[in-house]
Amino acid sequence: MDDINFAVLGTGGIGRRTLELSTHREGLTPVAACDRHGIAVDHDGLDVGELLDATEGNIASGDDTDDGDDTDGANVAADGGATAVKQHGEDRGVAASGQARPTETPIDDVVDESDAVDAVLVALPNLEHDFIPRVADRFADAGYEGVLVDVLKRSRVIDMLDERTDRFEEAGITFVCGAGATPGLLTGAAALAAQSFVEVHEVDIWWGVGLRSGYEDNRGTVREDIAHLDGYDVETARDLSDEEIEEIVDDHDGVLEFHDMEHADDVLLERAGICDAEDVTVGGILDVRNDAKPTTTTVSVTGTTFDGERGTNTFELDDVTSMAANVNGPALGYLKAAVRRNRTEDYGVYGPAELMPGF
Numbered sequence: 001m002d003d004i005n006f007a008v009l010g011t012g013g014i015g016r017r018t019l020e021l022s023t024h025r026e027g028l029t030p031v032a033a034c035d036r037h038g039i040a041v042d043h044d045g046l047d048v049g050e051l052l053d054a055t056e057g058n059i060a061s062g063d064d065t066d067d068g069d070d071t072d073g074a075n076v077a078a079d080g081g082a083t084a085v086k087q088h089g090e091d092r093g094v095a096a097s098g099q100a101r102p103t104e105t106p107i108d109d110v111v112d113e114s115d116a117v118d119a120v121l122v123a124l125p126n127l128e129h130d131f132i133p134r135v136a137d138r139f140a141d142a143g144y145e146g147v148l149v150d151v152l153k154r155s156r157v158i159d160m161l162d163e164r165t166d167r168f169e170e171a172g173i174t175f176v177c178g179a180g181a182t183p184g185l186l187t188g189a190a191a192l193a194a195q196s197f198v199e200v201h202e203v204d205i206w207w208g209v210g211l212r213s214g215y216e217d218n219r220g221t222v223r224e225d226i227a228h229l230d231g232y233d234v235e236t237a238r239d240l241s242d243e244e245i246e247e248i249v250d251d252h253d254g255v256l257e258f259h260d261m262e263h264a265d266d267v268l269l270e271r272a273g274i275c276d277a278e279d280v281t282v283g284g285i286l287d288v289r290n291d292a293k294p295t296t297t298t299v300s301v302t303g304t305t306f307d308g309e310r311g312t313n314t315f316e317l318d319d320v321t322s323m324a325a326n327v328n329g330p331a332l333g334y335l336k337a338a339v340r341r342n343r344t345e346d347y348g349v350y351g352p353a354e355l356m357p358g359f
């Protein structure tokens, strides 16, 4: 396969590691990266080491000046939450890199470069449901022909992307949604585990994540997870200040446990024909103070075989594999799979389970 020039939207906890991991994979050249305040572009390939050094401890995350107006590119959504913790100096975030410049229209600036881009990995927060679909619209409106991959988590966003299928097909866009860890790697694993059965009764996803780097370095991830705690939802989580989030983390001694999460593994397995969405449950434990996983990540698929046996196939991640590895590895893997499809003019919206053996 020919080399792939790709862009990353969002250089926070996930996006920075996307760039780093890409240097370990063949044929992937990052040519653009943006965050809320800046954009770095180099058509010959970004110097990832310099960019990571410049953004170390200097992530431009949320911003309480955002007004949710998406017409000017600067204010796409109030998605990043309240005031930022780590922003040093005038050149906050990616703009601190020698390869970057500050901008008030970071996403539109990447759209402007998209003729020279084969794939875009979206590592933006998703606290407004339609934020990522609206970002995709802007690429389609600009005549982008290529791949979009996101690592979003929430089930209800998948329908919003599905509604855009015709538009993406007309534009020549291949969109892979929910292509991180869960949904993503674990959804794909469930689709594979289901192949032993003719009928799938339930899929149970239980994840463990340890993030010693804490809320400060993983703000989108932690804030969105808090929305699943009893007494919170996406709207209330979005309005929490950084201090309030730190208090919630303190109240739980750094360990947050979640049940019945709205993770798109359910709708993505249903649209691949594996099982009904209601037969999928997702929960897990996040330790914001230790890198060690608080519990082992497992996917259990229970079904009946063609010869009448009821069984459970279980897929397990090694405890040493980090969230960054389990989100970005699959995201870049699905990105490559999507580029292959795009180059054969196979356009539209796909989920991770549809890129696995069919059911």
Ligand SMILES: NC(=O)c1ccc[n+]([C@@H]2O[C@H](COP(=O)([O-])OP(=O)(O)OC[C@H]3O[C@@H](n4cnc5c(N)ncnc54)[C@H](O)[C@@H]3O)[C@@H](O)[C@H]2O)c1
Residues within 6 Å of the ligand: 009, 010, 011, 012, 013, 014, 015, 034, 035, 036, 037, 059, 060, 061, 062, 074, 075, 076, 077, 079, 080, 093, 106, 107, 123, 124, 125, 126, 151, 152, 153, 178, 179, 180, 181, 182, 183, 184, 217, 218, 219, 220, 221, 222, 224, 323, 327
């Ligand atoms: N599927 C999975 O398994 C999985 C796992 C972890 C995280 N995630 C998702 O990844 C996403 C990113 O999480 P994170 O922890 O890296 O978040 P983060 O807050 O650390 O980083 C977000 C980045 O997006 C940028 N950004 C925000 N609004 C922007 C805008 N309007 N224009 C341009 N850039 C903007 C910020 O500046 C920052 O660089 C979240 O939605 C999270 O839920 C998915």
